[in-house]
Amino acid sequence: MAKKQFKAESKKLLDLMINSIYTNSEIFLRELISNASDALDKRYYLSLTDANHKVSKKDLTIRLEVDKENRTLVIEDTGIGMNKEEMETNLGTIAKSGSEEFKAQLEKATKNIDIIGQFGVGFYSAFMVGKKIVVDSKSSLSEEAYRWESQGIDGYQITKIDKDSIGTRITIYLKDDTEEKQYSDYLEEWKIKELVHKYSDYVRYPIQMEVTKQIPDPTDDTKTISTKELETLNSMIPLWKKNKNKISKEDYNEFYKSKFNDWVDPQKVIHYSVEGNLSYTALLFIPSETPYNFYNTDFESGLQLYSKGVFIMDKAKDLLPESYRFVTGLVDSEDLSLNISRELLQQDHQVKALASSLEKKIHNALEDMLKNEREEYEKFFDHFGLNLKYDLYKSYGMHQEQLKDLLLYKSSKENRYVTLKEYVEGMPKEQEKIYYACGSNLEEIAQLPALAKVKEKGYEILYLTDSVDEFAISMLNQYEGKPFQSITKGDLGLDSEEEKKAKEEQTEANKDLLTAMKDALKDEVKEVRISSRLLDAPVCLIAEDGLSLEMERILSHDPANAGVKATKILEINPNHPIFKALQKVYQEDPKQLEDYASVLLNQARLIEGLPIENPVEYTNKITELMIRNAN
Ligand code: ADP
Numbered sequence: 340m341a342k343k344q345f346k347a348e349s350k351k352l353l354d355l356m357i358n359s360i361y362t363n364s365e366i367f368l369r370e371l372i373s374n375a376s377d378a379l380d381k382r383y384y385l386s387l388t389d390a391n392h393k394v395s396k397k398d399l400t401i402r403l404e405v406d407k408e409n410r411t412l413v414i415e416d417t418g419i420g421m422n423k424e425e426m427e428t429n430l431g432t433i434a435k436s437g438s439e440e441f442k443a444q445l446e447k448a449t450k451n452i453d454i455i456g457q458f459g460v461g462f463y464s465a466f467m468v469g470k471k472i473v474v475d476s477k478s479s480l481s482e483e484a485y486r487w488e489s490q491g492i493d494g495y496q497i498t499k500i501d502k503d504s505i506g507t508r509i510t511i512y513l514k515d516d517t518e519e520k521q522y523s524d525y526l527e528e529w530k531i532k533e534l535v536h537k538y539s540d541y542v543r544y545p546i547q548m549e550v551t552k553q554i555p556d557p558t559d560d561t562k563t564i565s566t567k568e569l570e571t572l573n574s575m576i577p578l579w580k581k582n583k584n585k586i587s588k589e590d591y592n593e594f595y596k597s598k599f600n601d602w603v604d605p606q607k608v609i610h611y612s613v614e615g616n617l618s619y620t621a622l623l624f625i626p627s628e629t630p631y632n633f634y635n636t637d638f639e640s641g642l643q644l645y646s647k648g649v650f651i652m653d654k655a656k657d658l659l660p661e662s663y664r665f666v667t668g669l670v671d672s673e674d675l676s677l678n679i680s681r682e683l684l685q686q687d688h689q690v691k692a693l694a695s696s697l698e699k700k701i702h703n704a705l706e707d708m709l710k711n712e713r714e715e716y717e718k719f720f721d722h723f724g725l726n727l728k729y730d731l732y733k734s735y736g737m738h739q740e741q742l743k744d745l746l747l748y749k750s751s752k753e754n755r756y757v758t759l760k761e762y763v764e765g766m767p768k769e770q771e772k773i774y775y776a777c778g779s780n781l782e783e784i785a786q787l788p789a790l791a792k793v794k795e796k797g798y799e800i801l802y803l804t805d806s807v808d809e810f811a812i813s814m815l816n817q818y819e820g821k822p823f824q825s826i827t828k829g830d831l832g833l834d835s836e837e838e839k840k841a842k843e844e845q846t847e848a849n850k851d852l853l854t855a856m857k858d859a860l861k862d863e864v865k866e867v868r869i870s871s872r873l874l875d876a877p878v879c880l881i882a883e884d885g886l887s888l889e890m891e892r893i894l895s896h897d898p899a900n901a902g903v904k905a906t907k908i909l910e911i912n913p914n915h916p917i918f919k920a921l922q923k924v925y926q927e928d929p930k931q932l933e934d935y936a937s938v939l940l941n942q943a944r945l946i947e948g949l950p951i952e953n954p955v956e957y958t959n960k961i962t963e964l965m966i967r968n969a970n
Contacts, residue, residue: 343431349431353492357467364468365534367465368534368538370461370462370597371461373461374461374462379416379417380649381419382420382505384650385419385479387649394417399417399418400546403572405528405531407523411511412510412511412525414508416507420506420507421507422480423483423485426497431495461600468511469513471489471511471512473510474486474487475500475502475507476507477503477504477506479505485497486498531548531572532548532572535572536573538597541573542575543575543648547572549569552568577671578594579622588608591605591610592605598643603627605624605626608624609621609700610622610623617692618672621670621671623668624668629722642659642670644672644675646672646675658670659697660698662727662730663701665723672689672693675689702745706745717756725805728807731814732811736814746758748808751785751790752799754781757799759773762799763818763821773822774793774800774825774826775801775823775826776789776802776825777808777827777887784802785802787827792831792833792874793826793833795874810890825882828883828887829884845869845913846868852925856909856932856935856936859932860936863907865883865906867910867911868909869911870912872910876915877917878940880909880940880949885906886903887905888949934963937960941957
């Protein structure tokens with residue numbers, strides 16, 4: 340039978356595995372047992388929902404066998420099995436390998452073994468300890484059985500075999516021992532016991548192995564004889580059913596890593612039970628890193644759903660609100676029907692009640708973390724805060740009550756995060772608005788000329804750097820009665836009566852100059868006016884109420900929004916020397932004023948991060964002005 344080649348990414352990953360010197364290679368056993376347990380879950384679920392596939396719970400087991408002579412370790416389960424096509428797709432390529440990120444990460448990963456866990460490629464970890472892997476399997480839903488075998492990189496073979504029992508038997512031919520690594524340890528009873536205990540104790544099916552026992556010799560009671568006996572190595576109590584006081588941090592971490600395909604410990608564990616109309620236990624985790632594809636469409640969120648300890652489905656999406664879709668974990672309820680399908684999930688009122696209860700609990704956990712573990716919360720926010728903001732925006736503000744106090748922003752005060760509550764509490768009495776400024780990064784924002792007046796007043800300014808920020812804030816509209824105010828939009832409301840009057844007089848006195856500049860700039864601005872928000876800078880660009888400059892900048896990335904523009908106003912600092920220069924030019928050579936106006940507008944655009952429409956014309960004008968000045 341011809342050998343088949345692995346898909347390119349799988350090959351690369353295999354290469355990583357085979358040459359891995361990863362110190363933690365022992366986790367291969369946890370991965371294979373976890374796969375076996377999943378397969379048993381599937382078979383049991385099938386048996387409960389389809390009368391043609393009855394199976395007794397006691398026949399659902401995982402068997403481990405060692406053969407020291409041949410250096411093989413076997414992991415056998417009586418689970419759902421795989422047919423030929425499933426072998427091909429599940430073992431010939433890496434599950435979930437379609438994404439471009441995956442390929443890109445793999446390219447970089449030659450030295451970085453972390454990628455292995457990140458993408459959930461459990462089965463392949465067998466190649467960390469095995470030089471050859473043989474998988475015999477018979478599916479519950481097929482009459483035929485097949486063997487998949489591979490010695491690694493040069494491909495795999497699938498052949499038809501005879502196998503009576505349903506399930507999967509994986510044989511690992513261990514690598515030869517080296518100085519660094521004693522692979523033969525995996526043939527030792529003590530080692531296997533240790534690993535099962537450490538990583539797979541909670542598995543809800545018996546993990547059995549033939550162990551050697553010493554019993555009294557019936558013919559001579561001063562002696563013992565050794566016999567073989569089948570022993571169950573795990574306690575089989577699911578972790579979430581155990582008493583919380585009896586569970587160590589380590590237990591949670593190992594459980595999380597083995598079940599939810601992560602390589603690193605979770606940042607936060609949320610474990611609780613609810614008794615009442617709807618009784619359930621939830622064991623939830625917040626990952627300590629952002630999953631590589633979290634902000635892509637191929638990221639699948641959701642919780643595992645169990646009913647009375649029976650696995651029902653993976654990634655039940657309807658249990659989690661969008662805002663908390665970074666949470667993984669499981670829910671086990673006494674009160675759910677076994678026959679609930681993915682389609683019905685959304686309509687089921689029990690499920691709705693469950694989802695809303697989960698939402699509250701997650702919310703409380705986050706609030707609690709913010710209040711009592713600020714540093715941890717900030718870390719969390721760095722990973723998933725963006726998702727909270729997206730949801731605030733996408734839900735049209737409907738979730739604002741839940742979300743508004745979970746938001747963090749950097750600000751002009753110090754280089755640290757503030758909540759909106761902290762911001763408002765820190766406001767001087769006379770301050771009426773919550774000021775914010777937008778830009779692509781903190782350094783850029785800190786230099787915006789329009790910050791000057793607000794800063795001078797001693798008011799804090801929120802620095803918004805994510806593209807969704809201003810959209811999300813516009814959904815909130817206000818916080819505790821204080822409206823949000825962009826520093827580059829509309830009226831900042833900072834002028835005293837005197838200042839207002841002075842500004843009016845200046846405007847009146849320079850009416851013709853301002854009109855001439857506006858005429859020179861045509862439709863690019865709605866108005867040219869005297870500014871009261873600038874201190875040192877000559878000009879700035881602001882937007883009238885409505886679409887902001889930042890929103891225009893973001894929306895313009897999508898060609899569909901080509902015509903969407905903010906209504907712009909060019910503001911001039913009347914106390915800057917440029918103002919005198921403009922007055923002079925207007926008196927002496929009104930034609931030249933057009934060039935001045937155009938250059939100043941483009942400068943203001945650049946500072947705001949907006950493109951200038953004709954860069955060549957702009958630079959030509961500057962050059963001309965330089966030459967004129969030198970003459
Ligand atoms: P993952 O478990 O993250 O999906 P794996 O590489 O460990 O990734 O396994 C790939 C797939 O192969 C599994 O999703 C499952 O469909 C199938 N598989 C692996 N081991 C078994 C098994 N013992 N019995 C049945 N199917 C299995």
